[in-house]
Amino acid sequence: MSRRQDRFALACCLGAGFATLLDSVVLSFAVPSMTESLGASTAQVQWLLASYSLTFGLGLVPGGRLGDAFGRRGLFVAGLVVFIVGGFTAAGATGVWWVVAGRVIQGFGAGLISAQVLGVIQDLFAGPRRVRALAAYTSAGAAAAPVGPLAAAAVLTMLPPEWAWRAVLLLNIPFAVATLVLALRYLPTATRHGTRLDLDLPGVALLGALAVLVTLPVIDPGAHALALVAIAVVVPVLVALLVGWERRYSRRGMVPLFAPALVRQPGFLVGNGVALLWFGSVIAHGTVLTLYLIQGTGIPSLAVALVLVPSALSRVVSSSVAARVFRRRGSRTIPAALLVQAVGIAALAAVGAGGVEGIGFLVAVAGIEVVLGLASGLVEPPLRAVTLGFAPPGFHGVAASFLQLTQRLSATFCVAVASGLLFRGADAVLTPRSFAVALLFSAVLLALAAALAGTPWIHAAAPTVPADESPLDRSRMRDDSAQALA
Numbered sequence: 001m002s003r004r005q006d007r008f009a010l011a012c013c014l015g016a017g018f019a020t021l022l023d024s025v026v027l028s029f030a031v032p033s034m035t036e037s038l039g040a041s042t043a044q045v046q047w048l049l050a051s052y053s054l055t056f057g058l059g060l061v062p063g064g065r066l067g068d069a070f071g072r073r074g075l076f077v078a079g080l081v082v083f084i085v086g087g088f089t090a091a092g093a094t095g096v097w098w099v100v101a102g103r104v105i106q107g108f109g110a111g112l113i114s115a116q117v118l119g120v121i122q123d124l125f126a127g128p129r130r131v132r133a134l135a136a137y138t139s140a141g142a143a144a145a146p147v148g149p150l151a152a153a154a155v156l157t158m159l160p161p162e163w164a165w166r167a168v169l170l171l172n173i174p175f176a177v178a179t180l181v182l183a184l185r186y187l188p189t190a191t192r193h194g195t196r197l198d199l200d201l202p203g204v205a206l207l208g209a210l211a212v213l214v215t216l217p218v219i220d221p222g223a224h225a226l227a228l229v230a231i232a233v234v235v236p237v238l239v240a241l242l243v244g245w246e247r248r249y250s251r252r253g254m255v256p257l258f259a260p261a262l263v264r265q266p267g268f269l270v271g272n273g274v275a276l277l278w279f280g281s282v283i284a285h286g287t288v289l290t291l292y293l294i295q296g297t298g299i300p301s302l303a304v305a306l307v308l309v310p311s312a313l314s315r316v317v318s319s320s321v322a323a324r325v326f327r328r329r330g331s332r333t334i335p336a337a338l339l340v341q342a343v344g345i346a347a348l349a350a351v352g353a354g355g356v357e358g359i360g361f362l363v364a365v366a367g368i369e370v371v372l373g374l375a376s377g378l379v380e381p382p383l384r385a386v387t388l389g390f391a392p393p394g395f396h397g398v399a400a401s402f403l404q405l406t407q408r409l410s411a412t413f414c415v416a417v418a419s420g421l422l423f424r425g426a427d428a429v430l431t432p433r434s435f436a437v438a439l440l441f442s443a444v445l446l447a448l449a450a451a452l453a454g455t456p457w458i459h460a461a462a463p464t465v466p467a468d469e470s471p472l473d474r475s476r477m478r479d480d481s482a483q484a485l486a
Contacts, residue, residue, distance in 0.1 A: 006124050008186035010133055012076070013117040014140035015179035020083070020110040021141040022172045024052070024283070025148030028290035029156060029301055030165040037162045040096040042423045049287060049419055050215060050412045051100050052107035057408030058208045059111020061257060062199050064119060064401025072116040072123070073187040079112030080180045084173055091169040102169075111408070118400030120187070122388060131323040135381040138319040142377060145312030149290075149305030156301045200249060203257035206242040210235065211409050218416040259398055262391065266457040268399070271387025272406045274458070277449035278338060278379060279407035280414030285345055285372075285442040288418050288435065289365070292352075296430030299362070307362050311369030318377030326382040334383050335453035340375040342446035344368050345439050353436035386458055417441060 027049070035045055059079070067075045083106050090102025117137065125133045151171050156164045213231050249256040262268050293304040325333055351364045384403065391399030421438040422430055 005186065005188075008182070009120055009124060009188065010136065012179060012183045012187055013120055013133075013137055015175060015182060016076070016080070016113045016117050017137050017140045018144050019172045019175040019179055020113060022144035022148045022175065023087075023106065023110070025144050025286075026152040026168050026171055027052070028287050029149065029152035029294065029304075030168040031291060032295045033156060033161040034096075034099065034165040037165060038093075038096045038099070044096045044100070045423070046218075046416050046419050047100050048096065048103060050416045051103045052110070053283070053408045053411035053415065054208075054211060054215070055104045055107035056111045056114070057211070057405045057412065058204060059108040060115045060401040060405045060408065061204050061398075062201070063112040063115030064398050065199055065255075067116045067119045068395070068398060071189055072120050073183065073189045075112055076116040076120075076183050076187055077180060079109045079114075079116065080176055080183065082106075082109030083113060084176050084180075085109070087170060087173050087176070091166040099169075111404075114404055115401045118384075118388070118404065122391070122400060124188075128323065128327065131326060131381060131385045134384050135319055135323045138322065138377065138380045138384075139316050142312060142315040142319050142373075145315060145373075146309045149308050149312075150302075153300075153302040153305035200246075200254070200257045202245055203242065203249065206238055206245065207257065207409075210238050210242065211412060213238070215413050215416050218413065218420055255398070259395060259402070261395055262399055262402060265390040268387060268390035270452060270455060270457040271383060271390070272403055274334065274338075274449050274453045275383055275387060275403060276406040276410040277445045277452065278341075278383070280410030281345075281442040281445035281449070282341075282376060283411040284414040284418035284445075285439060287415050288422050288438040288442070289348075289369075291419070291422060292430055292435045293365075296435060297361075303362070307366045308369060310366055311373035314370045314373035315377040318374045319381060320377075322378050322381040325378055326385070331382060331386050331458050333378055334386070334458070335450045337375040337378040338446055338450035338453055341372055341379070342443050342450060344372045344375065345443040345446060348372075349436040349439035349443065352432050352439065355432065383453075414442070414445065 031045060031048065034040065034048075040048070063075055063079065086102050086104070086106025086109055088102075089105055090099045093099040093102055121130065121133045121137065148171070152168045155167045155171070158164075159167055213235055216231060217228055246256040246258050250260055255261075290304065290308070293299050293307065294301055299307075322333075348365065348368045351361065351368070356364060387403055388399050418438045418441055421441055422434050424434055424437075
């Protein structure tokens, strides 16, 4: 492909990132009016918040493998169609569980899309251009943060509550349709790698069952004791089955869900661990903050959007310069930025628990969130680039899918935990104390991510190199050569 075609293909990736992340941003704004309109219980709200990330993760693995085998374009288009259908299903629902069903469908479509997005970037770009492409993808997702709240707030202000939440759930559809049109014209159709098609559907099913069972007690802490005992018994059995199946699948010469070429790389595993903790924390923190501002303090949705916009803009700015910062400072940027986020969220929890109210509270929130946005924008592109740099040729889609799978399953669990802490109590009333506790949960996760990112495995793969050569590419070449010699 020419550089011009590469740019249009990247535009498709940016449009997809914007549409799928806009969906995540606006959902929290729709929850209060949806809850009132449909009479949703706390457990149903938690399922609503968690379902999208769960099926998003489960759609990534087959999506990445099919993309590696047959090319990205068909899977990208199919994912967009499923995403659009799910959006209309959720918006037209007459009950909470139908909204959840629509979110399940939409999440699976988003997983198919995202697997192709990172695969396309891996296929078309290398070295500094790859870091810049990943930074642009991060910026597109970050741009959804200011657009989403303002658009959702405007809709909620202008329309009656019973219609407003439906319109909010449809905000991403025009962007998804526009991306679909671009993809049909500009995404490459050729298969990049002649890899054997190994979907490992049993592995995906076992992992999905594990994710659901582990999340159930968190979503519904009032579940019957017998059900909790059954879960405690079944989970270890499923873990043993998954481990046994993966080993057997690998011995048959197939590529299992936990591909040996990837999981034998310490840097890839550590990068995934950091991404898991970071992404789950960020999504949980954003959900808790938005719900508390709208539902816990009674602040109008438009005011909430205006409070959150500066943070979103700061993330756009920092992600746009992340490639340059990474080139100068290397992967040490990652633990430093994570530590800033951990301290910032802890400070936000202290403000909430300290009884600060009114304008003072909103100003404090806006200021802290700006710092958090700056730090978050500096984490994501380098972390993705470093982690995916360990993927050998032919495993780009698998590696990208695995990375996002860990992130999305983490988001499912962390959102369930954080929202459970926020809505705790028999009457599910949001209080400053529950707000602070839920945020401290996110802060602890970020502190753990910073500690893990400070270990040597990630940084050993990123020595200082000339500006025209990616440190990730050189380290990967060195690792591949070592494997070949072995």
